[in-house]
Amino acid sequence: MKLKFTKMQGLGNDFVVLDGINQSINLNQQQMRLLADRHFGIGCDQILLVEKASGQADFRYRIFNADGGEVEQCGNGARCFVRYVHDHGLTRKNEIRIETLGGEISPKLEANGNITVNMGKPIFEPGEIPFIAEKYALTYPLEIQDKPVKVSVLSMGNPHAVRVVQDVDSAPVATEGAVIETHPRFPKRVNVGYMQIIDRNAIKLRVFERGAGETLACGTGACAGVVAGISLDLLDHQVTVSTRGGELKISWDGPDEPVWMTGPAITVFEGEINL
Secondary structure (H helix, E strand, O other): OEEEEEEEEEOOEEEEEEEOOOOOOOOOHHHHHHHHOOOOOOOOOEEEEEEOOOOOOOEEEEEEEOOOOEEOOOHHHHHHHHHHHHHOOOOOOOEOOEEOOOOOEEEEEOOOOOEEEEOOOOEOOHHHOOOOOOOOOOOEEEEEOOEEEEEEEEEOOOEEEEEEOOOHHHOOHHHHHHHHHOOOOOOOOOEEEEEEEEEOOEEEEEEEEOOOEEEOOOHHHHHHHHHHHHHOOOOOOEEEEEEOOEEEEEEEOOOOOOEEEEEOOEEEEEEEEEO
16 A cells, blocks of 8 residues: 655654545554654654544544554644645645644644644643542642652643653653653553743743653643643743754643644655555
């Protein structure tokens, strides 16, 4: 089976994008893993599938992690999605509505080439994240490796745990991230963010993503970090998030308001793979 694809990246968070509108795509988990494999396949953090919407939106957006598991949301992927449908003539709209498993989002292509995405309202209710807790709290103690750590927990259409650290470069992302990701209090696993506060308008961030490991950038992770920081009164409403792949601009005006994310999306190359 020959499959046309586009390789894209948003701040180094890289994707294989597949057009499920003009070609028939029905891949199993093993084939997804092969596409994502950096030695035997194309290589990516996530696979993005463009499909026709089932409702009133313009498109349906499906996301598969490198391990082949389908997930609800991906912010960097959403920006690449907009760039893709524009570059491939699937729409002429600058602002589009997209269905995802995590809810509908509305990305907009800006005049300077960056993409701004309305990522929707953050979710704090533990049962909806999902996270096992008796009630909502600003932070929760989480027992890992025989010691408690303090995390903020919320959903940006996908679950996130955010830790505030003194130095993000020395944070235990590699050793601790996988432990928190699979902690039994997160029934659907969790993305784990490590956030260093630079000042009230700037943070540094590293994220250990579900099913992918640490990535160079994570859009929903950036949103979750800023929301957690604002909720803890550590940040103001507009924040520059520095990841290892580059910078994102995140803004949030507080409860019951959506989170806005602005950043780049780049096409790397296009090709065809024989599965």
